[in-house]
Amino acid sequence: MTTADRRYGGRTVVARKAERRQRFLEAATRIFAERGYVTCSLAEVCAAAGLSKRQFYEEFETREDVLIAAYDRIQDDASTAVAAAAAAHSDPEAAIRAGLAAYLESLSSDPHRAQVALIEVVGVSDRMENHRRERRHAWSVLIETALAGKGFRLRGDAQLTTGLLTGAVNGVAHEWLLLDARPPVGELVDLLTAAAFSLVDQD
Known part of the structure; x- marks a missing residue:
């Protein structure tokens, strides 16, 4: 079994990663629209997604x-x-x-x-x-x-x-x-x- 096939809480690593990415995208879309991209911080994006900066950097660089x-x-x-x-x-x-x-x-x-x-x-x-x-x-x-x-x-x-x-x-x-x-x-x-x-x- 590969790392990607391993299950945590009934879901594979790949599925969990895709879900986290989706949460970041949905949160970023909402908070950038509400507060403006220029004034919105990375911490605010993470808070809106309910995820950590570590998890953010697993998906994105900036x-x-x-x-x-x-x-x-x-x-x-x-x-x-x-x-x-x-x-x-x-x-x-x-x-x-x-x-x-x-x-x-x-x-x-x-x-x-x-x-x-x-x-x-x-x-x-x-x-x-x-x-x-x-x-x-x-x-x-x-x-x-x-x-x-x-x-x-x-x-x-x-x-x-x-x-x-x-x-x-x-x-x-x-x-x-x-x-x-x-x-x-x-x-x-x-x-x-x-x-x-x-x-x-x-x-």
């Missing part, structure tokens, strides 16, 4: 590492939801509408996630900015691939056009999430779908 991991989890969940929603429709407009709705619903499902994804990660460091750029490029690939499957292509340079589209989506999403009386998601989807179609051409 406070910025857990911010990046939390951001990636938010982005991964959103991209999975968007890809699945778009793939469920053969009609291009329906696919774009479904993808946009899935993205907005993924962010709005938890206000802490929206705060971290749209606010707390901005301007943290050169490393974080480079990572955000990599994630934007990943969105570019996802969007370009999804559109190609529906017989459409982005106008101009794909990364620049996708940057324009994702910037518009995130800007509108941020303003929408801050409103006390939010209009229905459908209204945002209508607005953003029109913007998206102005940036694509049919093959």
